[in-house]
Amino acid sequence: MSKRKLNRRQSRRIDDRQARQGGNGTEVEQTGLVIASHRARLIVEDEHGHSFRCHARQNLEPIVCGDRVRWQKLAGDEGVVTALLPRHSLLTRPVRHGGLKPVAANIDQIFVVFAPEPRLQPLLIDRYLVASELAGIPASLVLNKIDLLGAGERQALERELTRYRALDYPVLPLSSHSGQGLKQLLQACHRRTSILAGQSGVGKSSLIKALLPDIDIQIGHLSAATRLGRHTTSASRLYHLPDDGAIIDSPGVRDFGLWQLQAREIARGFREFQPWLGHCKFSNCQHRNEPGCAIRQAVAEGHIAPERLKNYHRIVHDAL
Ligand SMILES: Nc1nc2c(ncn2[C@@H]2O[C@H](COP(=O)(O)OP(=O)(O)O)[C@@H](O)[C@H]2O)c(=O)[nH]1
Ligand SMILES: [Mg+2]
Ligand SMILES: [Zn+2]
16 A cells, blocks of 8 residues: 555544534534635535535545545534545546546446537537446437537437447437427436536536526527537536436536557447457457458448448547
């Protein structure tokens, strides 16, 4: 065990002891849920749903939205987080100089949100799906803004989406503006903590606003000139849904990425590749032009969509 870890554990023990004794003579330690995080600033919710502005003790690793923590009240609505409780899942994103940064914790489900505008990018969808598979978190696809689609466009999109349905990824077509499909989204959120992933401008914040009309959330505007989404949300935030469930809007998920991954790991993120992995003639097969490639054979036989193999190659290429 590293010296640092030992120190961390020791100091946590000291924190605990202080808390049991009443800390600075005031409050006892309790368990809480982190509902917002921005760098070292956290909003922690107690068991009764009251929220407190907290900072984390410096010896703790980064704490994110969805984390469960031990904390104690200070004066007013302030508090200090003294320990991080174990996580059952963690989404991370790579940072510039190597390494990974946590984005959200204890997520049960990822909604990959996309829309006709900004234009649908299957490569991006596949990136999110790979990240979900590798994090071991189930994913669903959410097609927002269907109010913008004419009948013909809708059909063309649906055709494109059949390959995801065939892979058992649920697809939820909906509109945060017209309200179509929102009931199904709410049902899918029941008793789970979900996170919205997807590029800026697809309507993630609008979806939360549609589910929870009373909350105060920032909705960005698409630039009419470029039709490009603008990045507006600044901090991750967890919202409780009326029917027992929670949803997280997080700007960091936008690019939770697959940098630094080996081709082999990326292949594990394509669920339909699994039966064929390890069956290529060459153990280091890149599934391009090698003879005896089981993956390309599976494409030829219609078991794997050619678009998915193409996106696999692009993701591998980008990870180099
Ligand atoms: N037509 C249409 N526009 C939408 C819909 N949902 C969101 N928008 C618009 O898309 C833009 C980006 O929305 P926002 O929620 O900020 O996207 P975010 O960046 O993913 O959080 C805003 O101008 C919204 O009004 C929808 O269902 N239909
Ligand atoms: Mg937003
Ligand atoms: Zn191969």
